Amino acid sequence: MEQVRQDKSGLRPTRLAPHAFRNARIRDGMIVVTAGAVRSQRQWYEIAYRCRLDPEGRQVVGFEYALGALIDRALWDAHGLAPVH
Numbered sequence: 001m002e003q004v005r006q007d008k009s010g011l012r013p014t015r016l017a018p019h020a021f022r023n024a025r026i027r028d029g030m031i032v033v034t035a036g037a038v039r040s041q042r043q044w045y046e047i048a049y050r051c052r053l054d055p056e057g058r059q060v061v062g063f064e065y066a067l068g069a070l071i072d073r074a075l076w077d078a079h080g081l082a083p084v085h
Contacts, residue, residue, distance in 0.1 A: 003063055011040035020079045029053050037071060037081055044071040044081045
């Protein structure tokens with residue numbers, strides 16, 4: 001969330017749901033999230049990201065992400081996306 005917060009996207013994330021639409025995977029020392037969600041200013045947005053870990057799997061050594069569209073409010077409950085903190 002800190003990476004998104006510091007980016008120029010203007011989002012101020014308060015919650016991350018990596019498994020919102022599809023389960024995350026761990027492969028080749030990387031956590032891969034292809035269909036997660038991030039909440040900012042009481043709205044949920046699609047997010048995908050890859051988080052590379054060190055060989056011991058304890059520290060993040062690389063991170064990249066892509067923000068998607070605003071998620072329709074009608075989908076929140078079905079995907080466990082809380083409207084408030």
